[in-house]
Each structure stands twice: as C-alpha cells, then as structure tokens.
Amino acid sequence: MFNLILFGPPGAGKGTQSERLIAQYQLAHISTGDLLRAERKAGTELGEQANEYIAKGELVPDAVVIGMVRNYIVDHREASGFIFDGFPRTVAQAEALDSMLHEFDARIDAVLGLEVEEDELVKRLLLRGQSSGRADDQDEATIRNRFQEYMNKTLPLQSFYSEQNKYHGVEGMGEIESIFDSLCQQIDRVRS
Ligand code: C5P
Ligand code: MG
Numbered sequence: 765m766f767n768l769i770l771f772g773p774p775g776a777g778k779g780t781q782s783e784r785l786i787a788q789y790q791l792a793h794i795s796t797g798d799l800l801r802a803e804r805k806a807g808t809e810l811g812e813q814a815n816e817y818i819a820k821g822e823l824v825p826d827a828v829v830i831g832m833v834r835n836y837i838v839d840h841r842e843a844s845g846f847i848f849d850g851f852p853r854t855v856a857q858a859e860a861l862d863s864m865l866h867e868f869d870a871r872i873d874a875v876l877g878l879e880v881e882e883d884e885l886v887k888r889l890l891l892r893g894q895s896s897g898r899a900d901d902q903d904e905a906t907i908r909n910r911f912q913e914y915m916n917k918t919l920p921l922q923s924f925y926s927e928q929n930k931y932h933g934v935e936g937m938g939e940i941e942s943i944f945d946s947l948c949q950q951i952d953r954v955r956s
Contacts, residue, residue: 765870766845772878774910775885776936777943782849784944792843794836796829796851821900821909823853823917830860837864853918874954875925876947878936
C-alpha cells in the first residue's frame with residue numbers, strides 16, 4: 765500500500781490535484797469534506813450533525829470523522845493505497861489514522877503540503893462558491909473562520925509529520941498542470 769496525505773489550507777487545490785493523482789497512481793481518493801457533504805445530502809443523522817459545524821466553518825468532532833474514515837478504509841481495503849484529502853485535520857485524527865493503517869500493516873508514506881498565499885486562497889474559494897453551491901465558500905466570514913481552524917488545529921500536523929521526515933512542501937501557486945508535475949516528482953522520489 766502507498767498512502768499519501770494531500771495537505772494544505774482550504775482552497776489550496778487538494779481536491780483538484782487528488783483527482784489527477786488517483787488516475788496517475790491508481791489510488792483510492794478519500795475526501796472527508798465530500799463524505800460529510802454526501803451524508804448531509806442523504807439526510808443522515810451524521811450529516812445533520814456535521815452540517816452545524818460545516819456551516820460555521822468549524823471542524824466536525826474527531827470521533828465522527830475518524831469513524832467515517834475507518835468505515836471507508838474497511839470498505840476499500842483491497843485498494844493499492846489512499847490519497848487522504850482534508851484528513852487528518854487534527855493531531856488526534858493523525859494518531860487515529862496511524863493506528864488504523866497499522867491494522868492493515870500500512871502507514872502514511874508521504875505528506876505533500878500545497879503552499880498557497882492567503883489572498884489567493886480567498887479568491888479561489890469565492891470563485892468556487894459561485895459554481896459549487898457550497899455555502900461555506902460564499903461567505904468571507906466563514907472562509908476566515910475555516911482559516912482560523914486550520915491555523916489552530918491543522919497546521920500543527922506540519923511539525924507532526926516533519927518530525928517523521930514525511931512532510932514535503934510543494935509550491936501550490938500557478939498552473940494546475942505544473943503543480944501536478946511537482947507533486948508527481950515528489951511522489952516518484954518517495955516511491956523509488
Ligand atoms: O475538506 P473540505 O474543505 O471540503 O471540508 C469542508 C468542511 O467540512 C470543513 O470546513 C469542516 O467544517 C468539515 N470537515 C471537518 N473535518 C474534516 C474534513 C472536513 O470538520 N476532516
Ligand atoms: Mg476539497
């Protein structure tokens with residue numbers, strides 16, 4: 765198994781690049797944001813609960829997200845590996861992920877962090893909000909709150925993975941294709 769975390773703030777391009785990477789490397793894509801939105805659309809209780817946090821730009825409690833990821837991994841255990849997009853978002857989630865993968869005799873092989881300036885992130889999110897219908901992309905106050913959550917709870921993961929020599933920063937400004945090339949170069953280096 766080869767398991768990759770695509771790391772970065774909201775709007776960094778994790779979803780966009782994941783779509784290309786899963787095709788290139790035959791990995792399963794796990795976007796916790798997409799899974800939460802699918803739960804909401806299906807009208808499940810988990811979806812209703814999660815929506816209260818998503819609407820405010822806050823993080824959904826660890827136990828909820830971890831349970832959802834566990835189910836996904838178990839359902840896709842024949843996969844040759846996963847790209848985690850938008851997960852883990854906290855150190856507790858990262859620790860839970862390590863023990864889940866351990867059960868499958870697997871580990872996180874690399875964490876690629878897309879680095880994008882904040883002004884560019886806001887621009888991208890507001891633009892996406894025009895077509896995605898995502899309410900949390902349409903309101904600048906909610907976007908700022910998502911950044912706050914990222915700074916407070918998610919950014920510590922950069923040191924968490926750096927200490928394990930797994931974190932690699934990648935320039936996330938510029939053309940989608942050239943960012944994709946940088947990601948592939950980094951992955952190929954880790955895999956060889
Ligand atoms: O990853 P994405 O940007 O699509 O997530 C959208 C929202 O879903 C986040 O702002 C947050 O409210 C919620 N979320 C979460 N925990 C995750 C992933 C997403 O709370 N691991
Ligand atoms: Mg996304």
